[in-house]
Amino acid sequence: MMGYRGRIVAVGIVIMFNILRYFYYHQYMGVKFEPSFFILTAIFLGFALLGGKQYDLAKFYAERDTLTNTYNRRVVEKMFNKRISNCESKKQKLAVILIDLNNFKEINDEFGHKTGDELLRFTADLLKKNAKKDDVIIRWGGDEFVHIIPNSEPGFEFDYIHTLNNELTHNEIPSMGASIGIAVFPDEGEDFDTLIQQADKAMYEWKSNFSQDKVPAGQNK
The missing domain is CATH 3.30.70.270 (Reverse transcriptase/Diguanylate cyclase domain)
Known part of the structure; x- marks a missing residue:
């Protein structure tokens, strides 16, 4: 079974980045909060899931024999x-x-x-x-x-x-x-x-x- 580590790590990084982004721009710098924040966050999460999935797939197939789907x-x-x-x-x-x-x-x-x-x-x-x-x-x-x-x-x-x-x-x-x-x-x-x-x-x-x-x-x- 393919693991989820790549996606979990990638999503975690995006969430941490957006938390820091929120506090820096909207709390510390006083920039007005805009709804576009959530749109950008969703885009970032989409790319994170896609990239993380590619990592999980690469790791899965690197450990598998392609003919029999057993480990190598x-x-x-x-x-x-x-x-x-x-x-x-x-x-x-x-x-x-x-x-x-x-x-x-x-x-x-x-x-x-x-x-x-x-x-x-x-x-x-x-x-x-x-x-x-x-x-x-x-x-x-x-x-x-x-x-x-x-x-x-x-x-x-x-x-x-x-x-x-x-x-x-x-x-x-x-x-x-x-x-x-x-x-x-x-x-x-x-x-x-x-x-x-x-x-x-x-x-x-x-x-x-x-x-x-x-x-x-x-x-x-």
């Missing part, structure tokens, strides 16, 4: 640190999940990049659909996603992996599921770099057991 890598540290601080204070677990779509290149080659893009969007939508309010979904790059889950429940891993792969493989978009690696704070690390490395290691162990390397025939749009 630029914000991962900020998002992680905010949530890890909350989990530490409440002595909660936090999971970092690395998701890599299986045989994505082969799907692109056989069905085309349009189908590959549809699969990426579909995967992002699945992750967002199953996410809780404070979860963070990030397109990590290419066909990889990161899912940060604060206050993760013990033993959630099996249900998460089963549900995601089941939904990925039972739809009309060609998919061979995903390789998934999970690392949990604080058991396997206390910072993002350590946790993502542990998740990456677990994910590649999963991939080494993924022996099927051909997209099933007959799966097409």
